[in-house]
Structure formats: structure tokens, C-alpha cells
Amino acid sequence: MNVEERDLVIIGGGPAGLAAAVSAWEAGCRDILLVERDRVLGGILNQCIHDGFGLHTFKEALSGPEYAARYIEKLRRTGVEVREQTMVLRLGKDRTLQLASRGSYRTIRARGVLLAMGCRERPRGAISIPGTRPSGVFTAGAAQHLMNLENIMVGNRVCILGSGDIGLIMARRMTLEGASVAGVFEILPYSSGLPRNIQQCLNDYDIPLHLGTTVQKIHGSRRLEGVTVAQVGPDRCPVEGSERYVPCDTLLLSVGLIPENELSRDASIFLDPRTNGPLVNSRFMTRVPGIFACGNVLHVHDLVDYVSQEAEEAGRCAAAWIDSSESCGEDSLPVLPGEGVRYTLPQKVSSSRDTVLSLRVTAPCRNRSVVVRSSGGKIIARKSLVRLHPAEMIRIPLEAKGLSGISQLEVALG
Amino acid sequence: MSLREYTCVVCPNGCPLTITCSDDDPPRVESVEGHLCPRGIRWARQEVEAPQRTIASSVLVRGGEIPLASVRTDRPIPLEKIPEVMQAIHKLVLSAPLALGDVVLQGAGGTECSIIVTRAVGAATRNEEGVA
Numbered sequence: 001m002n003v004e005e006r007d008l009v010i011i012g013g014g015p016a017g018l019a020a021a022v023s024a025w026e027a028g029c030r031d032i033l034l035v036e037r038d039r040v041l042g043g044i045l046n047q048c049i050h051d052g053f054g055l056h057t058f059k060e061a062l063s064g065p066e067y068a069a070r071y072i073e074k075l076r077r078t079g080v081e082v083r084e085q086t087m088v089l090r091l092g093k094d095r096t097l098q099l100a101s102r103g104s105y106r107t108i109r110a111r112g113v114l115l116a117m118g119c120r121e122r123p124r125g126a127i128s129i130p131g132t133r134p135s136g137v138f139t140a141g142a143a144q145h146l147m148n149l150e151n152i153m154v155g156n157r158v159c160i161l162g163s164g165d166i167g168l169i170m171a172r173r174m175t176l177e178g179a180s181v182a183g184v185f186e187i188l189p190y191s192s193g194l195p196r197n198i199q200q201c202l203n204d205y206d207i208p209l210h211l212g213t214t215v216q217k218i219h220g221s222r223r224l225e226g227v228t229v230a231q232v233g234p235d236r237c238p239v240e241g242s243e244r245y246v247p248c249d250t251l252l253l254s255v256g257l258i259p260e261n262e263l264s265r266d267a268s269i270f271l272d273p274r275t276n277g278p279l280v281n282s283r284f285m286t287r288v289p290g291i292f293a294c295g296n297v298l299h300v301h302d303l304v305d306y307v308s309q310e311a312e313e314a315g316r317c318a319a320a321w322i323d324s325s326e327s328c329g330e331d332s333l334p335v336l337p338g339e340g341v342r343y344t345l346p347q348k349v350s351s352s353r354d355t356v357l358s359l360r361v362t363a364p365c366r367n368r369s370v371v372v373r374s375s376g377g378k379i380i381a382r383k384s385l386v387r388l389h390p391a392e393m394i395r396i397p398l399e400a401k402g403l404s405g406i407s408q409l410e411v412a413l414g
Numbered sequence: 415m416s417l418r419e420y421t422c423v424v425c426p427n428g429c430p431l432t433i434t435c436s437d438d439d440p441p442r443v444e445s446v447e448g449h450l451c452p453r454g455i456r457w458a459r460q461e462v463e464a465p466q467r468t469i470a471s472s473v474l475v476r477g478g479e480i481p482l483a484s485v486r487t488d489r490p491i492p493l494e495k496i497p498e499v500m501q502a503i504h505k506l507v508l509s510a511p512l513a514l515g516d517v518v519l520q521g522a523g524g525t526e527c528s529i530i531v532t533r534a535v536g537a538a539t540r541n542e543e544g545v546a
Contacts, residue, residue, distance in 0.1 A: 046533070049470045049471070049472060049484035049485075049486070049532065049533075050470045050486075051468045051470060051486055061468065062532075063470055063484060063486050063532040065484050065514075065532045065533035066514065066532045066533075069514055069533070069534070147472070148472050148482065148484065149472075149480065149481075149482060150481065150482075151472070151474065151481045151482050176469070176471065176496070176500050177471075194423075195421035195422075195423050195428050196423040198421070199420070199421065199423060199461075200467060204465075204467070204493060204496075385426075386426075386427040386428070386429070386450065387426060387427050387428040389428075392426065
């Protein structure tokens, strides 16, 4: 079988793959193939028709498709080869890829591979709601796709489980299209959506948000007929006697996102159980030499602007590695999450390179600092914040010059 | 007089604001507490006295490579005008091809805003028409 040789193959043409392709080209890499399984580039942005994208990057509130178009336009001015409707079936740790598209199957051996496959939604099975299995239960993003791209109205009387941003956005979207949204139910004592979305998607339309409440049972045989909701105690288990029945024909699930790492597992890439994405160093290289990762496949982001920034850096690093086989494996400084911090990324940094640490906290709080300390207790960096929320990513710049002679870092709330 | 609680959305600080409003219609802001900077007061005034929103939707396209084109208002509109603007958007049927930024309706729902296309839609090839 013929094996095609390429310098850089980027898997995924969403916001991460687009930004990485442009920056790798600008960094001098002249043989880049971008592989996208959908008909068109843009990824999830195509179905996110609401505005609010690009406030950091473009200082404008764009819709998802407009944000994607800006990067697609940049990409068209490069010589990056794009293959749509093509799927990578396998990735080996020797950086060979098996690609399938209509009427063709090919093998590529790449000097560098950049993973930008994004993430997918947690489905009903992941949260084990008891009851029957009628139609009418959708993940919020699937409903968004059907309504915004396929012109299919998914239901009339809607309950939403989970208060992530996609669920909130869909509460507004379905209301504007004539459905009635009975309520949003969130098992946690706080919402995991942005305050702006609580205001503009729920409060504007008098849609109630029930915190500390979950869907306990699903009813209906062919089509969903209703759900039983119940309040939960501190152990997150339903409180007896608090159950009530809410009639509805549609239940949307907005209960979290999982980085899509089947290909990474194939390639024996080590995944961090905290992020569910590859473990990377400060150059966004995974434990497998020459394989890089960025965007939601690496860790789930809150804002697309941060995805683009991260991907631009990852694209530059991939280009530099291909160009010089610059060693990326020498980052030796592990970064560990401490008290109040759920994860940090990258998981290893270098004392010869400036890095931006991304992290999330475990619970909401106000007026606290995030402190980066050496194993000896020396404070390397500190960021004071008024509002800290698990739904919002925090970024802290680390200067290389402060890291010499240090063997390990810990990031914790101060 | 009435008290309203809001989370300020101007910056990531997300200040919890307590706003005292008059009983006029529309209400007027009498005082604001909980803000860390003057932008919080400006935002509270705007939000209570004349809230504005940008609205997005999808519109049917005839002869396009995809069945819907996404659209939005080109500027924020008064919150209370959303039903009228959505009604005007619902009546639209567009024809491919459409370019990003095309204005497909001016003065929607009696406001100053225009409805603009936010995703280019090419004309269908013969194959795709069969599917649609």
C-alpha cells in the first residue's frame, strides 16, 4: 500500500484546528494537511448561532459562524491543504494515520500530528437516569444542531437538566421558536453557566432555574410524557418527599463535555484523569514525540477565544519541532493541582520557556488568590481574583526566569 | 421602591449588585450597591431602565446547499422588542446564494436594526437539491 509522507497533519477543522493550521503555516511549515470529518470547516461554531464569540480576540460580539469565518478566511490565504468529509480512523504512535473518505482509504506518515478533535456531550447513559427510554431525550447540543442546522423543531414543552451554557442557550432558543420551557434543573447548589447567560437566556424569559434539583425518573413509552424531579441533599441524593412530576415532551441534557480521545488512546497517548485529555508539556506535546494537542480535546474550555490562543501556540510549537526536531521532551517540572484546584495545564513546564498555566477551581468562591509555589514553598506567581468559578478557566503567566533550580510546582488557592 | 438583585456581566469579576429601583414604568435606578467600579453603575442603569439584547435565529433558504441560514440583529435591540423582531424573522424565506453580512431585512419589527446573514450559503448542486 502507498504511504503518503506529510510534515504536519492536523486532525479536526474546528476553532482549534483552524487556528493551529494558520499559525503553523505562518511559522514556516509548508506541508500541512487539515482533516475534517464534516462537510465544512468550523466545527461546533457552525451551530452556535448566538452572539458573544470573539470579545477578546476581535473586540466584537460575533456569532459562532462569523467567528469561524474569520479563521477560515485566514486559512484560505495559506497553502494549507484541507480535506473535508474525511475521517481519521486510526493513529499510531509512530505517527501513521489511516484516513477514510468516500471512495478512498489512505495511509499517511507524518513528521508531526496535531490533535484538535474537540469534545462531545455526556449522554443520558453517563448520568444513569432511571425510567423508560422514550424519544424526546436529547443532549442540548444535538437539539441545537437539529434546530439551527437541520430545521427540525425537537419539541414543545421542554425541561432542561444541567445549567451548562449550552443548556441555557437552548432554553432561550426553544422559547424564541415557540416552545415553552418549564425549567432548568441543576443538581449542584450553583449554576455552571456564565452569569450573562443566566440573565439573558433564563431571566429575560421568566424561565425558572432550580438549583440542588435533579431529574429522578423519565416517564413515557413512545414519546416522553414527563419527568420526576427531586431536590437533592448535600450528598447529592434525592430527598424523600421532595419529588414532583413535571409534564414535558422533551428533556435536554446539558451535563458536561468529554474530550474526544479515542484516537489518542489508539496511539498510546497518556491521558490525565483530571482533564480527560492528553498530558502535555509547555509546548503542547503529548508524551508521544511529535504528537501535539490543543483545544477541547486537551481540556474543555469556557471561551473559544482561549481555544484559538492555545491552538496558535500549539501550531507554532509543532512547526518548530518539525523544522528542527527541537527536543520537546525535556520539560521536567511537574505542575500539581493543590487545595481548591481541580486541574492545571500543561502538566509539565520548562525552566527555559515562558508558559501560561490554565486551571480551574473546584468550587465557587470570591476574593481569593491562586498561588503557584515551588516544592520548597517559594511563591513563584500569584493572581488575585474577585470571582472564582469552576465554570470559568483561570490563566496565569509563568516566567521562565523564575523557575530555575526548582523541581516541582504546586498550584493552590491562597 | 423595589430591590432587585443582578450579577454584573461587564467583566469576569461578576459583582453581585443590589439595585434600588423606583416604581415608575420603566423603573429608574435610585441606587446601586455591591459594584467594584463605576462600570457596574452604568450597566445597572442600562439593564434596569433600557435593557438591550442581540438576537439570533435561523431562516429557511431556498435552493441552498444547506436548509437554513443563520442570522442575527446587526445591533442590540430593546429587550421588549424581541417578540416583534422574532416574528419578522420567522416570516423570512431567503434564496441562495447568500454571503456573510448580507442584509435581508431592514427596520425589523419597528426597530432600527437590520437582520444580517451570519453564514454564507452557496447554491445547491443538483445532488443536494435532491436531498432537500
